[in-house]
Amino acid sequence: MKRADSTKKRIMDVAESIILQKGFASTSIEEIIQQAHITKGGFFYHFDGKSELAYGLLNRYLSADDEFFNDLFSRARELTEDPLQQMLLFLKLLAEAMLALEDTHPGCLVAAFTYESQQFDHSIIETMKKGTLAWRALFSEQLSVIMASRKPRLAIEIDELADMLSAVLEGGIILSRILTDRHVLASQILQYRNYLRLLFENSIEVRTDD
Amino acid sequence: MKRADSTKKRIMDVAESIILQKGFASTSIEEIIQQAHITKGGFFYHFDGKSELAYGLLNRYLSADDEFFNDLFSRARELTEDPLQQMLLFLKLLAEAMLALEDTHPGCLVAAFTYESQQFDHSIIETMKKGTLAWRALFSEQLSVIMASRKPRLAIEIDELADMLSAVLEGGIILSRILTDRHVLASQILQYRNYLRLLFENSIEVRTDD
DNA sequence: AATTTACTATACCAAAGGTATAGTAAATTA
């Protein structure tokens, strides 16, 4: 078990990287094993097939993502007690983290799979759905705490506001990739941050919706 | 030329639909010709290969998209003279249009290609880039007119604010697909609309950034 | 009548996914 230590991880790292560049369908097992320096037999020892690889990658991605967000939230919560300031700080840290990525281009496995969804089975689709709802829950939770003490200037649905962060991230990634400029992604996160500031910061007057 | 009249369009319609469901790589010519009721030879008469199809689809998509946005802007401009109200109305019409789509699920060809970009040649990537910059230009133009008469409550870059609409659309589409609920997309457009309202509507006081 | 358009019908090849089998060095367990 010593030799293997990192083989499976290396396969997954290589596979994820290639998939984010060219999509799942056109990523061949051949290419994966070449870049991971193993043989086909080695690949099939760790994964029953390509579908199992997809499933494994997706689960690992969602876990890492969840940990990453929670870590940023923890750091933000250490520095301030005000829920709004925590969220604003979280977004600042997030934007900085996106700029500091060592990857050539940012990418989200869930988004990559979304546009190839028909080739995946039900369990993968369900996992993607659960992952997306987990993001919603994570952001909603913090927004709820904010709203417990502050009234937004416009009537909003918490879930929609939470989803907007996911949307801005997914969309920002796409724009960043097309324009080959990760500053686009960072700036979008800060736009969302602005929106929250306008909604919640230093209430001047509560305006009704239309 | 009479027989062909609509064949090429039918091929493209079928292809676009399948590609948005399962991605470009895993969309086989076989499947396209079956659904379009032609033979392989017929397909290659119209397109030199799969790459040419991608190129044709992308250009058609970008043209249609441009026309669609401009049409909505025209309708909005007929109803009000205030640039901000025009933009807010445009977004309302856009959100309604997204709900009224007859497609099973919304999709953007540019986004679909983005996560498979490595398999496309330079000209396609360039076209995607130009298309994205065209969206930025289109939205920036209207935002500039708004800012000519109104000061935003927070300092913002027009291009970033323009990109945010593209990002929200792309991200909203992805979320809608994952959650199989197009209301998510519509609601995200309206969130962006809220952001513009908070930035520009009825200036109460001009706040400085930080 | 000649040519071009818009196809149909066949055939073919390389690539890839997946499976199967034989072998082996290292680690674990008994």
Add this chain to the structure above:
DNA sequence: TAATTTACTATACCTTTGGTATAGTAAATT
């Protein structure tokens, strides 16, 4: 320390199918 399991390498093979090429043809156009 012997037996077994883990974690692989190395080959080979089968089948599917994506992509391309070529030959032929009916209808429309010139």
